[in-house]
Amino acid sequence: ASAEEIKARGYITVATEDDYTPFEFVADGKNTGYDNDLLALMRKKIGVEVKQQVMPWSGILPGVTTGKYDMALSAVLVTDERRKTFDFASPTCEAITFYATKKGSSIKGPDDLVGKVVGAETGSAMLTDLKLFNEELKKKHGGSGIKQIVEYQSYPEAYQDLALGRVDAVANTQISLNSLVKTRPDTFLIGQPIGKPTYIAWAVKKGNTDVLKMVDAALLELRKSGEMYQLQQKWLGASYKDMPQSVN
């Protein structure tokens, strides 16, 4: 929506996930997590009302591309493929794709993934990273790489399969995996990075610059005041102070 439209109706609509700890999830019936806390702070700065719709990941990006929502207020990894369709707000954190294993696994380093079964989410940036990493592995090990990449609709099933031994490792961002290991330290173990550092940011439909401007202004203010870094510390266990202002 353009600036005038937003003025006229007095609100923007955003879509948020409900099962992506620690960014956004539901606890005791309330939407909580890093992104939800950020939203609470942003509401004070942005000057228009923000209407939030909570839904599964599979509905989020289609909702933005079709114009149902102004922005995906969700942990969207910034990739080249996505830049073709979306514009991103100022990033909210940094991410690197890691793998995690079951405790006691024989996988001690990235090279041990050769001949193993690894899971990741369909259409995710982590899957893209995993596929690139697999190419490298193949080069390095004379054609032999990961035995099979299993694509999941969402991560809880992948973690469950890891626990049951159907997959040997799961690829996800270090932030998500840290949260996993913190909750079930007796079952899971975080491994090492298999991708390049990238950013996580909120996404709008390509060309929707008016919304982007409003949101960016608020986000940069939160950075300046340090409130964003406090929230990162609280939810993600680290603060990322060297992020660029724009990742588009």
Place this chain on the structure above:
Amino acid sequence: MNAFDYWSIVQGALATVVLSVASIALGIPLGLGLALIRWARVPFFHRIVVAYVSLIRSCPAVTLTLLIFFALPQFGISLDPTPAAILALTLSTAAFNCEIWRAALINFPRDQYDAALAFAMPRRLRFRRIVMPQIWRAALPGLVSEMTLQIKSTPAVAVIGIVEITRAALRVGARTYEPLPPFVFALVLYGLIVFVLIRAQRVIERRQPVEARA
């Protein structure tokens, strides 16, 4: 799983029931209307109904929901998740109900209908006094089993942000990383709802005097 998790799944069950009841209440008469259009071979419209039923029958509910939620705005109709979900569920159940009603209409004994004609009943009266009281009884088992299927297909509307039983259970699993317990609890709730429905059908059938059946 803590007490609140159980409670949240129960709330999901409430949403499931509300959505199902709404779509069933709309879908049964709508299905009857569609069936009558086909039965009476209303020109042009009966072809549309045939295509509609065939398409909906083969379209997975998730896909239908996504299309309604995300495609309609392009034609200027933007629906909130709840009405969109009810619309999707109604469209789908109406197609199935149409087939059930139609089967009941087709199997309606020809000579009873002839008797209604011979006894000078005009169309509305024929339908209201002779056909309807019998076909609804013939259709009831089919309608109820479609209702159970309908209730079981409500998880499809979770994709547009409706939190029904299955979604509520998934949320719990996503937080605790232990999906099995909430699923089992969800199964129990579904079982209860469907069981109540099946019992209701039995009660309704039993209240019909047996001898009143053809």
Place this chain on the structure above:
Amino acid sequence: MNTSNDAALTMLREVAADGTASAPSAAAAASGNTARPATDTVLHLNGISKSFGENHVLRDVSLTVHKGETVCLLGPSGCGKSTLLRCVNWLEIPDAGTVHVSNRRMGVREGSSIKMSDAELARSRARIGMVFQHFALWPHLTVLQNVMEAPLHVLGRPRDEARADAERLLERVGLAGKMEAFPSRLSGGQKQRVGIARALAMKPDILLFDEPTSALDPMLVGEVLNVMHSLAQEGATMVIVTHEMEFARQVASRIVFMDAGQVIESAPPEQFFGAPQTPRARQFLARFRSPHQPFDDTAGDAPKLL
């Protein structure tokens, strides 16, 4: 709804008055239709033809039934008897020909060629009572409700009047004890007697019976034929399709014999059974007299069954 029902009722009474007065009614006089039959004619079929696809089921059938006549329609299976009856009340629409019931044109608006609407057809049909081979009672209604249904909702008669009438009729056909029973609890003979009471409750000008006893156990045929016999004696106008030769001989005022979609003979029963005029009628009657000659062997040395 109510107004049209009242109209139908009024019409019905007018017609009834017509019949007894036996003078041309105002309505009949007002119409310029020259093919109009005489006034004591209850049913007049003229040149009825009907095909189902390639199958010419009725070929130019004409038939007149006068007030108080009992016409028995005989003929081999498939010759078109049922179809003819169904053409009378437009359950089957003839391809050609006209039907008049109590001097009113059936199916087509008087003095025009416009088809009747559903409501007009219903009003015309109210003057014709029909009894079906397989009873066609409505299973969701009790016996009493079956009989009251059409008088109440089609003719719009007051409930207590319709009820009193239905009870009287059911008593008369020997079913006083079964009024609250559902049809599924009745024997075939009882069902068919309900079917007759149901037809009578409409006070029709003419009664049509399509093989009313052929779905019945032989032991139960008598009870239905008895009721029909009474009706004939009381002067009801009836057209009866039947295979009960003995009954037809006793009760009919006229036998109409059909074959291959045509009326072949029409004669008083004594004449028809005593001296049938056509070879086809003779052949038909012969089969009924002795249905089981020894099995017709083509050769003496035919293989044995055992």
Place this chain on the structure above:
Amino acid sequence: MNTSNDAALTMLREVAADGTASAPSAAAAASGNTARPATDTVLHLNGISKSFGENHVLRDVSLTVHKGETVCLLGPSGCGKSTLLRCVNWLEIPDAGTVHVSNRRMGVREGSSIKMSDAELARSRARIGMVFQHFALWPHLTVLQNVMEAPLHVLGRPRDEARADAERLLERVGLAGKMEAFPSRLSGGQKQRVGIARALAMKPDILLFDEPTSALDPMLVGEVLNVMHSLAQEGATMVIVTHEMEFARQVASRIVFMDAGQVIESAPPEQFFGAPQTPRARQFLARFRSPHQPFDDTAGDAPKLL
């Protein structure tokens, strides 16, 4: 499967041999059962009783049928005729009494009181041919397959033999042209003739007919009765439940009249039809002679139907 079929077949042949030899068979001699009937007895019922709940349908019925006899079982509707036939081949299990078919006890193991297993029962039933009121053909099989089915899969006869037999029988009942047709394509009379051929194909010791013509159009009754007439002339042993009095008079070697679950009279047809001994038989026959006396009014001033 095969071995038990072979056993059944062997048994069948033995029995057939028994019958023709008309001397006490080894099996019969070996058994010490004193109630054992004479050797030309094909069916022997002794003291059969059967109730459905409170309804005593059969009360101590005994009946003996000798080889070559045609017994017609008459009686009013509901008197238990069908139930009696069904007791013969244990489709209904009698509460008391014994059934012997070709000198073998039905339903209970010889010389003991142990119930037969399903397989033993099946073997016993294979010796009894049954023809049903509503034909009960198997709709998924062609006419030829219907006739071959049981000989092939129950008796385990070789296919070409069974086929030749079936073709011969179908030809004999006048259905040579319909062998590949499905039952749904046949008229009622044709269906029942297939039913008879199917029963004959088992080469049974006795044939049971339960109202074989009462579901037929009157015009088609003759063709079925003709076949049965031929069978009687060829010396088949048959028990026929029927309402066709004329047929019974011509064909029966004995009439058995039942009422209220009991055998009331058993006599040659001339005697039964000419001079029935019991009032109930007289009453029964009277209803058939003139089934439609005028409706039996209780009072002269009974309300009119019209």
Place this chain on the structure above:
Amino acid sequence: MMEHFLIVWQQRADVLSGLLDTLGLLAVASLASLVLGALLTSALMSRRAAIARLATLYVDAMRCAPFLLFVYLIYFGLPTAGIRLSNWWAGAIALILYNTAYMAELLRGAWAGLPAPMIEAARAYGFHGFSLVRRIILPQVFTVSLPMIGNQLVQIVKDSAFLTVIAVGELTHQMNGIQATYFIPFAAFITAVVLYWAICLVIEGGSGLLSRFAEERRA
């Protein structure tokens, strides 16, 4: 919009593999559930009360459980019980077990509706036990229930779409992958709908043809 469908076309290898997977699941699940359903129906109709009750319990349990949750239960629950299956087979087995109950229920309806005299005739001619069921009852049950079996096959196709949650690479899974990678929800889902429709039209056509064949074999 056109370019979106072009993207789908470029991914046709994935679409085809999804389609084949769905067809494979359909073939396995329909054959197995028909055979098992026929057996279960015999149990439902058994004269031994204990067997009939047990079979009824199974059918009712399946009727009460939503397929999605049942899939999760099979997929995550069986390993807990020491049974480990690949995703595809776990999905196929869930489809089979679930639809067996529905097949059995619809066959039971047809069986119960068979005219009793036809079965009695078979008993009277010496059929019993398994040969009675196989030669006389089941052929009639199948001819009568053909259209309903067709409906159930359509249901299997739709159920198979749920298997995406346990990472079975069937049609919905592939289309969802394409959708999420290239952000073309419409083109992807419309393609899916059209393909599903095509499968179902083939099923309907087939069952229509068979019905015509069965027509004269019905009572």
